[in-house]
Structures are given as C-alpha cells and as structure tokens.
Amino acid sequence: MSIKNVKGTHDIIGEEATSFTYIENLLKQIAELFGYQEVRTPVIEYSELFVRSVGESSDVVRKEMYTFLDKGERSITLRPEFTAGIIRLIVQNKLLATSELPLKTHYVGPAFRYERPQLGRYREFNQFGVEAVGINSAEIDAEVIVLSYTMLQSLNLENVLIKINTLGDEESRHNYKNALKQYFSPYLEKMCPDCHSRYELNPLRILDCKVPEDQEIVKGAPKIKDYLSKNAKEKFDYLLSLLDGLEIPYEIDDTLVRGLDYYSETVFEFHYTSRSGKDYGALGAGGHYDKLVKELGGPDVSGIGFSLGIERLYSVLKDDGLLEGYFDNDLDIYVMPIGQIDKQFVLQVTTGLRLAGYRTDQCFEDVKLTNMFKRAERKNAKYAIIIGENEIEKHEVIIKNLRTTEQETCPIDQLIETISRKMNEEDLDEEFSQNVKEG
Numbered sequence: 001m002s003i004k005n006v007k008g009t010h011d012i013i014g015e016e017a018t019s020f021t022y023i024e025n026l027l028k029q030i031a032e033l034f035g036y037q038e039v040r041t042p043v044i045e046y047s048e049l050f051v052r053s054v055g056e057s058s059d060v061v062r063k064e065m066y067t068f069l070d071k072g073e074r075s076i077t078l079r080p081e082f083t084a085g086i087i088r089l090i091v092q093n094k095l096l097a098t099s100e101l102p103l104k105t106h107y108v109g110p111a112f113r114y115e116r117p118q119l120g121r122y123r124e125f126n127q128f129g130v131e132a133v134g135i136n137s138a139e140i141d142a143e144v145i146v147l148s149y150t151m152l153q154s155l156n157l158e159n160v161l162i163k164i165n166t167l168g169d170e171e172s173r174h175n176y177k178n179a180l181k182q183y184f185s186p187y188l189e190k191m192c193p194d195c196h197s198r199y200e201l202n203p204l205r206i207l208d209c210k211v212p213e214d215q216e217i218v219k220g221a222p223k224i225k226d227y228l229s230k231n232a233k234e235k236f237d238y239l240l241s242l243l244d245g246l247e248i249p250y251e252i253d254d255t256l257v258r259g260l261d262y263y264s265e266t267v268f269e270f271h272y273t274s275r276s277g278k279d280y281g282a283l284g285a286g287g288h289y290d291k292l293v294k295e296l297g298g299p300d301v302s303g304i305g306f307s308l309g310i311e312r313l314y315s316v317l318k319d320d321g322l323l324e325g326y327f328d329n330d331l332d333i334y335v336m337p338i339g340q341i342d343k344q345f346v347l348q349v350t351t352g353l354r355l356a357g358y359r360t361d362q363c364f365e366d367v368k369l370t371n372m373f374k375r376a377e378r379k380n381a382k383y384a385i386i387i388g389e390n391e392i393e394k395h396e397v398i399i400k401n402l403r404t405t406e407q408e409t410c411p412i413d414q415l416i417e418t419i420s421r422k423m424n425e426e427d428l429d430e431e432f433s434q435n436v437k438e439g
C-alpha cells in the first residue's frame with residue numbers, strides 16, 4: 001500500500017503554492033511598510049513554554065498539542081501558535097533592552113494543532129502574523145488593527161468584518177470570572193466534562209464551549225462589559241475613537257473572548273464570507289497581552305499581535321476569483337532539440353538564455369517537433385529555439401516567433417543579442433498598441 005500524507009495535513013501544489021507565496025510576500029511587504037521586521041523561531045519548543053503562556057485551561061494546551069519526549073527525555077512541542085515562541089525569542093535575546101519600543105516583529109510559517117480536520121481547519125496550517133511588544137498604549141493597539149485591516153484590503157478582501165471586544169484589565173477579569181462562576185454554578189452538573197475543568201481553571205473558557213446544550217446556558221451568562229473597571233472602559237472607548245478617526249470599520253462583539261489564556265483588554269477577529277457562502281471560520285485574530293512577557297521571564301511590559309491563516313486567506317481569495325491575473329508563468333522561450341543531437345550544446349543554449357534573464361525551458365523528452373510546438377503553446381512561450389543536426393554543424397539555431405510564425409536562422413554567438421532586440425521590439429509594439437487603445 002502506498003504511503004499517504006498524515007491526516008489533517010495537505011500538499012500545496014501548483015497554483016496554490018504560487019498563491020501562498022504571493023499572499024505571504026504581500027503581507028510581508030505591508031508589515032515592513034509599517035516598520036515590522038521579520039523573525040524566525042524554531043518549529044519545536046519546550047512544552048512548558050506553551051503551558052505557561054497559552055495556558056492550561058485553553059483547548060490548545062489541553063487537547064491539541066503535538067507533544068513528544070525527545071531522545072534526551074525532554075518534553076518538546078511542535079508550535080501550536082507563534083506568539084509564545086516570539087516572546088521567548090525576544091526575552092532570551094534581550095531585544096527589549098536594545099531596541100526602540102515597541103519592538104515590532106512579523107513572522108510566517110507552519111503551526112500544528114491536533115484538531116478535528118474540517119473545512120478551513122487543518123492539523124498543520126500556516127500563519128502570518130505580527131507582534132508589537134514593549135509599550136502599553138491604545139495607539140499601538142490601533143496601529144496593529146490598522147495594519148491587519150490594510151493587509152486584508154490589499155488582498156482585495158472588501159467587506160471584512162472586524163469583531164472587537166475588551167476582556168478588561170486584571171481587576172475587571174477577576175470580578176467577571178467570579179460573576180461567571182456564580183452564574184454557571186447551578187448549571188454545572190448538566191454541563192460537559194470539559195466545562196467542569198474550565199470552571200475550575202478559567203471560567204471564561206466556558207463561553208467558547210461548542211456543545212449545543214452548554215451554548216444555550218452560555219447565552220444567559222453575564223457580559224464582560226458590565227464588569228469593566230473605569231480604566232479598562234476608558235481605554236477601550238479611546239481605542240474605538242482612534243479606529244473611528246482612522247475610518248476602520250468594526251463591530252463590538254461582547255461574546256468574543258478568544259481561546260488563548262494570555263489575552264487581556266483588546267481582542268479582535270476578522271470575518272469574511274466568500275461569495276460562494278462557504279464559511280471557513282475566522283481569517284485571523286489577535287489581541288493585547290499584559291502579563292505574557294513577564295510570565296516568560298522578561299520585563300513587566302505589554303504587547304499586541306495578530307495572526308492570519310494563509311490556508312483560509314487562499315480559500316476565500318480563490319472562491320471569489322481574487323487571485324486571477326496575478327500569476328504569469330508564461331515562458332519567453334522554449335528550446336526544442338530535434339532527434340539525437342549533442343545535448344550539451346542544447347543545455348548551453350538554454351542556460352545562456354536563462355542567464356541573460358529570459359524565462360526559458362527546454363524539452364528533455366524525445367518527442368516529435370509537433371508535440372514540442374504544442375508544449376510551447378501550452379506554456380504560452382513567445383519564441384521557440386529549434387536546434388537540429390544541421391544547426392549544430394553550422395553553429396546556428398532557428399528562432400521562431402510563435403505569435404507571427406516568422407522564423408530566421410541565427411548564428412549561436414548572436415543569439416542573445418538577437419533575442420534581446422526582438423523582445424525589445426515586441427515590448428515597444430505592445431506599448432504602442434496600449435497607447436492607441438487608451439487614446
């Protein structure tokens with residue numbers, strides 16, 4: 001039996017692979033426009049990093065981590081998210097002491113969660129994200145939200161819905177958790193076993209329970225907005241006024257609590273329904289954190305970040321036809337050797353054209369000339385270079401313009417010069433007809 005890929009993983013092939021690179025490069029460009037620099041963290045980290053940061057009450061730590069003992073009996077985990085690793089990197093390398101604050105980073109790469117595979121949900125998936133660390137300010141929260149919104153706009157995703165909420169400061173959450181405990185206590189017996197441990201570890205997590213009967217109970221639960229301290233409320237209102245000033249549309253969703261324990265104050269998610277109506281889940285999400293850096297051994301400073309799921313971005317862009325026209329895989333030149341000729345000569349011709357900057361491919365298979373022309377057509381090549389016994393003897397090649405079908409013989413030592421002249425003429429012709437079209 002042949003070996004298949006691991007359940008929940010997926011191969012990324014052809015146009016999908018090109019699209020991933022296109023999406024990631026665009027996001028990177030915009031992050032850098034906003035002053036964020038790339039960092040790369042290892043895929044594996046000590047498990048304790050995630051237990052301490054993402055939190056024991058989160059589903060990610062309780063059920064979804066790929067954890068194993070390495071040969072030295074150390075508990076290792078494949079990163080289920082990036083923020084914890086980035087904060088570890090920042091703390092370990094003492095970057096906060098040597099950088100202007102906030103320290104602004106961006107990242108991209110795979111993350112791993114043992115979840116039930118379904119539409120938009122894999123066990124290995126790719127995230128692009130940012131973290132801005134070192135200063136607690138609503139202006140930075142606003143900058144990060146503007147950045148995320150700009151990224152989604154640049155991908156032509158109009159009508160993205162930003163859902164935003166505040167989890168308040170420590171005081172607000174302390175009071176809110178007590179209120180939740182009081183509310184859930186009489187229902188607890190009927191609720192799922194997970195909710196029992198959530199009740200003990202972090203009652204906020206009960207609000208995310210997916211069991212339908214529990215969701216009914218959750219509907220009547222108290223809301224965080226009624227437990228916000230004066231400070232937390234003022235800060236959230238100020239952030240919203242900053243977003244209004246920057247004309248960033250949002251919707252306050254007071255049920256939004258996010259599944260990772262380190263968040264405090266601002267949390268947000270990006271939602272988008274593609275024209276086909278398929279719901280892939282949130283495109284991305286993020287939030288502010290106050291205690292994470294200290295928890296991981298750094299100074300007592302805040303941060304904020306978000307991450308976007310590349311698989312989900314690709315799916316909605318593809319569904320809505322927003323990736324069309326971005327990919328030019330067309331060839332400039334297709335080199336066609338006829339019969340059993342000196343393959344070294346052919347390879348030198350192809351390499352010479354490539355080094356001169358022309359997107360060139362050659363036929364490696366022993367097929368008929370008509371077949372090679374079909375291949376050139378499929379690759380949308382502009383020119384064919386035909387090389388037979390005769391041409392090799394005379395140190396020549398045949399250049400055929402595949403649009404006009406005109407062809408000429410060219411001495412090999414003048415090939416690059418001739419091709420470059422022809423390409424330039426074609427560019428000028430194109431420019432001319434474009435100008436005529438535009439009047």
Ligand code: AMP
Nearest residue numbers: 120121122125282283284285308309312
């Ligand atoms: P989170 O780290 O849970 O806040 O997720 C941030 C984003 O990563 C989500 O909005 C998704 O776009 C993406 N994401 C999270 N989990 C998965 C998954 N299992 N499969 C695919 N994408 C995911």
